[in-house]
Amino acid sequence: MKFTEKVKLLFKNNMDDYIRAFITGDDLDNPSYGDALMDPSTALKYTAVFACNKVLAETFACMPAMLYRKDQKGEREAVNDLAIYDILHYKPNEEMSPFNFKEACMTSLNLGGNSVCERLVNGKGQLVGLYPYQHAFVDISRNPSNKKLIYTIRDGISKKELTRDQIFHVPNLSLDGIVGLSPISYASSAIRLGMSYEQFGVNFYRNGANPSGSFDIPGELGEEAFNRLKIELKHNYSGLKRTGTPMLLEGGMKFTPHTINPVDAQLLESKSFQAEDICRIYRVPQHLIQLLGHSTNNNIEHQSLEFVMYTMLPIFKRWEENINMQLLTDKQRAAGYYIEFKIDALLRGDAVSRATAYAQGRQWGWLSVNDIRKLENMSAIPNGDIYTQPLNMGEAGKIQVADQTKAIVDSIYKIITNYNES
Structure with a gap:
């Protein structure tokens, strides 16, 4: 290796690696x-x-x-x-x-x-x-x-x-x-x-x-026949373009394909x-x-x-x-x-998983509509910052679900009747 190439290698690798290679005698020309x-x-x-x-x-x-x-x-x-x-x-x-x-x-x-x-x-x-x-x-x-x-x-x-x-x-x-x-x-x-x-x-x-296979030849080929066979195989049957070309054999010659592969x-x-x-x-x-x-x-x-x-x-x-x-x-x-x-x-997961998570967050009151839209890179909408909670949520021992429903119905009834009377 030329001196200039060794200098380039010196700056390409860490100094400690270069010293180690020098001491151990690694082949820097063709490692x-x-x-x-x-x-x-x-x-x-x-x-x-x-x-x-x-x-x-x-x-x-x-x-x-x-x-x-x-x-x-x-x-x-x-x-x-x-x-x-x-x-x-x-x-x-x-x-x-x-x-x-x-x-x-x-x-x-x-x-x-x-x-x-x-x-x-x-x-x-x-x-x-x-x-x-x-x-x-x-x-x-x-x-x-x-x-x-x-x-x-x-x-x-x-x-x-x-x-x-x-x-x-x-x-x-x-x-x-x-x-x-x-x-x-x-x-x-x-x-x-x-x-x-x-x-x-x-x-x-x-x-x-x-190798793709081997030839079984009865007797012994002469030098001329052997050379002719090599030329014939190289020009007519080798390479991807000639894959699948039928092979012509003579003189009792047999071809046995091999199935050796990297898995073996x-x-x-x-x-x-x-x-x-x-x-x-x-x-x-x-x-x-x-x-x-x-x-x-x-x-x-x-x-x-x-x-x-x-x-x-x-x-x-x-x-x-x-x-x-x-x-x-x-x-x-x-x-x-x-x-x-x-x-x-x-x-984020897939669309179905996100929709399920957003629905739970919206239902239990820790996500608003605009919170969800922001997570999906969508613009906010008017009145989208309102947080809701289920009607059956209440402090233990206080108002029950039936009482909540009756109170809401009575409130709506009063609004309607007052509106009609006026």
């Missing part, structure tokens, strides 16, 4: 999946990792981050009067949409264990944007003199150092609570094994490990098991990456609910707390401002 450096770009070549990351990143990017303000009575209202609202909803930076920004941040968290963004500020030091960096290009260390964190960002052959107050950092599962653990590093063996199965599947056909070699079972292992690492239900072997129409709905409860809720909570801690000032937090992801869409 196999068994000894390749497990960086994000390598891990994403495994379809199960790519699919799990896509599910988590896109689900996270779809959810809007709402800005709320809570008053002294505990009542809250949705507001948009802080810069962080505009950043998360409309323009994180000059180059990314909010969806792409959140997707990139979540991908960095899934693969590198840390999401690191540089804070973009104006001349007054006010936050006006966020720019994410791939974690592979970021080294986190401590200043030996003041013990404060330093983020060294490598960009090509240059680098810059930023302090904690210049960075928005969201760590994944961590041993020290500061630097997150990389899932692909700790699960590198499982990922490499899965990639090896895929590579075996490619070589299974490329190298002729699965336990390839498909092994690939499926490794994909399940990746789903286990990322806590993604198998049906979301099209592994439907253990899924039915009855349990998919329950699995989807568990995905929201046990996978996405901790992710949203992790981001909410870090945004509120790092991107809101002490003064803004004291004024009652906070960020919360609106995940109602993940829990």
